[in-house]
Amino acid sequence: MLNVNNLMVFYENALAVNDLSFEIKQGEIIGLFGSNSAGKTTILNTLSGLTHHLKVREQRKGGTRITISGSINYLDADIMSLKPRDRVELGIILCRERHPVFRDNTVEENLKLGGYLRKAQEIKESLQFVYELFPPLIKLRKNKAGMLSGGEKEMVAIGMSLVAKPKLLLMDEPLLGLSPHMQAEVVRATLEIRKHGVTVMMSEQYARPIMPIIDRGYIIENGTLVMTGTGTELMDNPEVKSAYFGT
Amino acid sequence: MVTNFLIYGLVNSAILMLSAIGFSLTFGLSGVANFAHGAMYLTAGFIAWMLINYLGLSPLVAMLLTVVLMGILGALIYRIILMPVRGIVLSEVISTFALGVALIEFFRWKGFTSFDFSLPPFVKGSIEIFGVTIDYQRLIIIGIALIIALFLWYFTHYTNTGLALRGMAQDEYTALSIGIESDWAAMLSLGLGAALASVAAVAILPLGIISINLGYEIFLIALAVSVLGGLESTLGLFVGSLILGYAMVIASTYLGPQWGQVVYLGAIVIVLAIKPSGLFGKYKELEERV
Ligand SMILES: Nc1ncnc2c1ncn2[C@@H]1O[C@H](COP(=O)(O)OP(=O)(O)O)[C@@H](O)[C@H]1O
Numbered sequence: 001m002l003n004v005n006n007l008m009v010f011y012e013n014a015l016a017v018n019d020l021s022f023e024i025k026q027g028e029i030i031g032l033f034g035s036n037s038a039g040k041t042t043i044l045n046t047l048s049g050l051t052h053h054l055k056v057r058e059q060r061k062g063g064t065r066i067t068i069s070g071s072i073n074y075l076d077a078d079i080m081s082l083k084p085r086d087r088v089e090l091g092i093i094l095c096r097e098r099h100p101v102f103r104d105n106t107v108e109e110n111l112k113l114g115g116y117l118r119k120a121q122e123i124k125e126s127l128q129f130v131y132e133l134f135p136p137l138i139k140l141r142k143n144k145a146g147m148l149s150g151g152e153k154e155m156v157a158i159g160m161s162l163v164a165k166p167k168l169l170l171m172d173e174p175l176l177g178l179s180p181h182m183q184a185e186v187v188r189a190t191l192e193i194r195k196h197g198v199t200v201m202m203s204e205q206y207a208r209p210i211m212p213i214i215d216r217g218y219i220i221e222n223g224t225l226v227m228t229g230t231g232t233e234l235m236d237n238p239e240v241k242s243a244y245f246g247t
Numbered sequence: 248m249v250t251n252f253l254i255y256g257l258v259n260s261a262i263l264m265l266s267a268i269g270f271s272l273t274f275g276l277s278g279v280a281n282f283a284h285g286a287m288y289l290t291a292g293f294i295a296w297m298l299i300n301y302l303g304l305s306p307l308v309a310m311l312l313t314v315v316l317m318g319i320l321g322a323l324i325y326r327i328i329l330m331p332v333r334g335i336v337l338s339e340v341i342s343t344f345a346l347g348v349a350l351i352e353f354f355r356w357k358g359f360t361s362f363d364f365s366l367p368p369f370v371k372g373s374i375e376i377f378g379v380t381i382d383y384q385r386l387i388i389i390g391i392a393l394i395i396a397l398f399l400w401y402f403t404h405y406t407n408t409g410l411a412l413r414g415m416a417q418d419e420y421t422a423l424s425i426g427i428e429s430d431w432a433a434m435l436s437l438g439l440g441a442a443l444a445s446v447a448a449v450a451i452l453p454l455g456i457i458s459i460n461l462g463y464e465i466f467l468i469a470l471a472v473s474v475l476g477g478l479e480s481t482l483g484l485f486v487g488s489l490i491l492g493y494a495m496v497i498a499s500t501y502l503g504p505q506w507g508q509v510v511y512l513g514a515i516v517i518v519l520a521i522k523p524s525g526l527f528g529k530y531k532e533l534e535e536r537v
């Protein structure tokens with residue numbers, strides 16, 4: 001479904017992603033692991049077009065020079081220079097890190113905005129799905145999203161991404177800062193989302209909570225891919241174990 | 248006397264609100280402080296005048312057409328002069344300021360300086376309310392201010408486009424990640440702002456003549472109202488307009504007409520010195536960049 005080859009991303013002269021190649025197959029759940037500032041966000045932003053957007057913006061005003069090279073193929077098309085919107089239309093949806101929601105809007109307005117590019121009828125169906133997936137949101141529909149707890153915000157953020165109708169859902173540290181119970185909820189929801197035909201890539205610093213559900217994982221250090229394997233393979237590796245599973 | 252004060256204070260507040268709303272909306276939605284706002288107002292006045300006097304259009308048609316044309320001009324201004332410097336606040340200010348001065352001085356140079364330039368009121372005549380005589384145009388201004396406020400509230404809370412614009416204003420990268428485009432949003436914000444400046448122009452200008460200096464004055468009024476109420480706060484826009492509107496009427500009644508201006512210029516300085524975020528402004532939380 002997605003093939004990334006020799007991807008490099010520079011901010012000015014600092015290398016954030018180094019000669020990265022990987023693939024995602026249809027229907028998989030892929031883990032992207034790495035410590036803080038390893039390059040997880042940069043990778044996901046590059047896939048979703050945000051880095052490209054930032055690059056164009058900075059270029060116009062002569063700010064930070066961002067360089068992206070290599071290739072990204074999605075469903076056999078080169079999407080390297082597409083705008084974020086075009087990628088959204090192709091079904092690549094990013095759920096950004098730190099549970100982003102539109103604070104001044106209600107939960108339902110947030111969810112509906114997720115379907116900004118879709119028809120009213122389709123949005124309705126997706127809303128239904130989101131409320132089934134996260135029943136606590138039903139009661140919070142009319143609440144301002146800015147007032148929600150971290151876990152509730154994450155449900156809204158994921159819900160918003162779902163209403164955008166992803167084929168490939170990129171989740172950036174969805175578990176960060178959540179209670180163990182909420183983490184389990186998000187993990188459960190991820191499996192449910194996959195069941196509906198969505199391919200998922202999720203990044204995390206700590207691999208343990210999502211290890212049981214991933215098909216494969218990629219471990220990144222300083223922008224470089226250092227290890228690949230199935231969940232069990234990664235778990236069994238002593239180095240990986242101490243670095244990414246905590247003790 | 249009291250009713251006179253109440254009614255004319257209200258009219259004045261509505262005038263201030265209409266004058267400021269385009270500036271405030273553009274700033275709230277796109278973060279661009281459009282220093283050409285007053286020039287947009289003036290340009291709208293002259294365009295409407297030319298459509299009526301050169302093309303012979305009926306005033307109502309001319310005014311509607313003016314609003315549409317100015318909306319397009321606002322969008323073009325974003326596309327042509329603001330897009331390249333988007334995100335560099337100082338450059339945004341410099342380019343809109345330069346454009347504003349250029350437009351205003353262009354009209355001065357072309358001789359739009361006599362007393363011949365005025366727009367017709369929507370309805371001629373006046374009416375007596377509670378013993379105060381007031382012309383229909385001033386009542387219409389209050390009505391238009393209310394309608395515009397209601398329309399904008401509906402637009403930003405119940406329409407897809409309005410919600411998307413607000414989303415973009417709150418969190419650009421999240422908006423981008425669900426397919427909203429930032430240049431499109433900013434273009435629309437500038438266009439809407441210019442269209443609103445034109446609505447203000449065609450509603451308010453019939454009260455007097457179109458004088459070149461309005462290009463500067465209207466911008467200063469918009470700035471005063473927005474700074475007092477808090478930039479990007481809708482409630483602030485209302486309250487700021489009411490406070491300044493009544494303060495100006497008090498000042499010009501008791502101190503003399505020239506004091507009206509001192510009030511709003513003074514307000515800018517005082518508010519910035521005491522509470523820079525304005526009455527209802529909130530400091531934006533520091534958000535980390537992508
Ligand atoms: N907009 C930016 N400008 C400059 N450097 C950046 C920018 N965004 C990220 N970086 C740098 O790129 C590296 C990778 O960061 P990031 O992708 O955010 O890592 P992670 O998500 O794994 O914590 C870091 O060294 C960070 O400082």
Ligand SMILES: [Mg+2]
Pocket residue numbers: 037040041042097172173
């Ligand atoms: Mg990150």
